[in-house]
Amino acid sequence: MTTLAKPEEAPAPSGGASFLSVRDLQVRFSTEDGVVRAVDGLSFDVERGTTLGIVGESGSGKSVTNLAILGLHNPESTEITGSINLAGQELVGAPRRTLEKLRGNTMSMIFQDPxxxxxxxxxxxxxxxxxxxxxxxxxxxxxxxxxxxxxxxxxxxxxxxxxxxxxxxxxxxxxxxxxxxxxxxxxPDLLIADEPTTALDVTVQAQILDLLKDLQQELGTAIILITHDLGVVAKTAHNVMVMYAGRAVERGTVREVLKAPQHPYAWGLLSSMPSLAGSVDVPLRPVRGTPPSLINVPAGCPFNPRCDFKEGVLGDRCTTERPEISPATGHGSACHLSVGQKQDIFIDQIQPRLG
Amino acid sequence: MNDQLTLSKADGPSPATPSGEPLLQLTGVQKHFPVMDGFLFKRQVGAVHAVDGIDLTVGTGEAVGLVGESGCGKSTTGRLVTRLLEPTGGQISYQGRDIAHASRKELMPIRSEIQMIFQDPYSSLNPRQTVGAIIGAPMEINGIKPAGGIQKRVQELLETVGLNPEHYNRFPHEFSGGQRQRIGVARALSLEPKLIVADEPVSALDVSIQAQVVNLLQQLQKDLGIAFLFIAHDLAIVRHFSQRVAVMYLGKIVEIADRASLYERPRHPYTHALLSAVPEADPDDNRERIRLAGDVPSPINPPSGCRFRTRCWKAQEKCATEEPPLVQLSGNVAGHLTACHFPEEPGVAGGRDVVLDPALAAMEDEAGAVIPEPRDQQD
Structure with a gap:
C-alpha cells in the first residue's frame, strides 16, 4: 500500500551556488481596485541542465514570476523586491541595457501561443x-x-x-x-517555457516535450517549465514547485511531489485529474471553491477557505498564521499539518483515490 | 503479419448499443465545406472534407465520447447532430426520423430535445443579459410555461447545477469560468433535453474546476437519464465520462468501442499513438512510447486510402490504395470496430518505442551512441 518513494537527488547538480537563484521575490501591480500581490515571497533555485516545473492554476503567479526574471513587466505599475540572481548577476533593479543583452542570449522564453x-x-x-x-x-x-x-x-x-x-x-x-x-x-543557459504545449494537440505535445528534453540533454540548458498540467511535469521536469496565490506551497523532486505530495492543494490537484488507468466509477474529487483574488488574499494560509484538512491543526493557526515552506531545502510544503499527519492523510485518504 | 481475419459487421452500419434503443443514429454522414477562389466570379476550387462518412449511434441515456486532434471533424459532427449545420450527405436519424435535411419548421420540436454546451464559457453567454434571462430564454422561445413561472424554474435549475438561486439577477461577468460553464449547463437543461452535445465543455477551465464540471455532468447524466455526445481532446476525461468512445481522424472514425475495450485493448495504430501521448502524472509511467511525425494533414486534400498512413509506422502499399473498412477484428468484443489493414496487437504494455519524428530520432540516435540511456530503442 505504501509506495512512498525515497528522496532522490536531482540529476547533475553542478556544485556550488545555483545557476538561477530567486530569493523572497515579491511582485506587486497597482491597479484601480488595489494592489495585486501577484508573487508574494517566492524563493527557488534552478541548476544547469535541469528542469524546474512550476505548476498552478491561472492567477497563481507562475507567469508573472517568469516575466519578472526576464524583466518584461511594465516598470510604471510594477513593484519588484527581493533578489533574482542569474549566474552571479543580480537582475532585480538591473538597468534595461543589461537585461536587453541577457534576453535572447543568456535567457530566453517560449510563449504559449506561437x-x-x-x-x-x-x-x-x-x-x-x-x-x-x-x-x-x-x-x-x-x-x-x-x-x-x-x-x-x-x-x-x-x-x-x-x-x-x-x-x-x-x-x-x-x-x-x-x-x-x-x-x-x-x-541560452536558461530557457523559460510558459505553457509551451497548451495550445497543441496531445500527439504534437508529446513531440515538443520530448524535443525540449532531448535538446536539454544536448545543450545543458536550464529550463523553467510553466504549466497547469501535472502530467506534463511528470514527463519533463526534474524538480517541481506547486504555486498557489503567488506563493510556493510545495516543492521537491518530481517523484517526491507526485508520489508523496504533502500539501492539501497538491492532493486536490492530483485527485481532480482523471487518469487513464484509474477507476471510472468513483467521481473525481475536485478542490472546492475557486482560487482567491490576489487583491484580497485570505488571512493566514491562503488555501484555508478551500482546505478540507483544517481540523487537523490545533487552534486557528490556519486562518491567522501564514505557514512557511518547511524544511527550507529539499521536499517541503507550506502547511501547518505535521509531517506525520500529512503522511497519514495522504496514505489513508488520498492515495486510494488516485488508483 | 497480423491476423487478417476480420469478421464482417453483424448488423448494418451501426454497432450494437449496450443501453437501449438508439436515440440518435448517424449513417454515412458527410460535411464538405466549399473552398472558393477567384476574383469577381467566385468558383469552388476544392472542399474541406471536415466529416467524411461517419456512422455513429447514441443510445437513450448513453454517454458517447468523441476524441481526436484538432481538425479531425469532431466539432463539426457535434454541430451536424444539433443541426446547426446541414450535412452534404448521409442520414441523421433522431428517434427514427431523418433530420438531415429537415427545415426550420420541422426541426422546431426537435431543437428543444437536442441541446448543446459550448466550449468557451466566456463567449457563449450574452454579457448584456442577466443569468435569469439567459437560462429562461429557451423556455420563452419554445413557449414553455412551467408550473410556478419561469423564474422559479430557472432558480431550480441554478440550484441543480450548484449555483446560488439568488444569482438570478446577476450578469455573466460576475462569475468565474467554472461558474459560467455551470450557467451554460443550466441553459442546456432548461428544456429537459434527451440529448446534450457537449463540445469540449471543460477544456477552457482550470484543472481543479474541470473536475467539478465533469462531476456535475456525470451526476446529471445519471439522475436525469440524458444521453451525451461528449466531444473532447482529453482522452482521460473522455474515459471518465463516456461508456463508449469513438476516435476520429481526418473526418473518419478509425476506431470505436466501449470504454474498457478501447483503452485497454486498442487496435488502431492511431489510438495507440494517442494513448501513448497522454501525459500521466506518474513518474513511473512505463507505457509504450510512440512519437508521430508532424501534424495532421490538411482535410482539403486528405491522403488516399487510409488517411492515417502518412503518419503510420506500419503503412504499406495496400494502405494507399484501399480504404480500410470499419469492422470488428477477430479477438475483439462485439461493438469494437477498427478501420485498419494492419492492426496492432491489443494492449498498451510498456517497453516499446516508436519514434517517427525526424528531429527526435536524430538526437536520440546520437545520444544513444554516447550515453547508454535506460530508454529502449525502437523495435
Missing part, C-alpha cells in the same frame, strides 16, 4: 536570425545559415525552403518548433 508570439509580417528565418544578429553581430547570410541549422535541429522538414515562409504557412506544431528554434538560437 501564432501571436511570432510576427506575421516577417519570415520565420528573419525572426530567428534577428536575435542571432543582434547578439553576435553576424551578417545576414550567417544569420540565415544559422536559422536553417536551428530549423533542422527542431525537425522542420525542408528547412532550406521553409526558412523563407511566413508563420501562417506553418501548422501549430511547426510554429511552436520555430519558437523553440528562435529561443535556442544563441544557446
Amino acid at each position: 501564432l501571436t508570439a511570432l510576427s506575421p509580417y516577417h519570415t520565420i528565418g528573419r525572426q530567428i536570425g534577428e536575435t542571432f544578429r543582434k547578439h553576435t553581430g553576424a551578417s545576414k547570410k550567417e544569420a540565415r545559415d544559422r536559422s536553417i541549422e536551428m530549423l533542422t535541429k527542431v525537425g522542420i522538414p525542408q528547412p532550406q525552403t521553409r526558412v523563407d515562409d511566413y508563420p501562417h504557412q506553418f501548422s501549430g506544431g511547426m510554429r511552436q518548433r520555430a519558437m523553440i528554434a528562435m529561443s535556442l538560437v544563441c544557446d
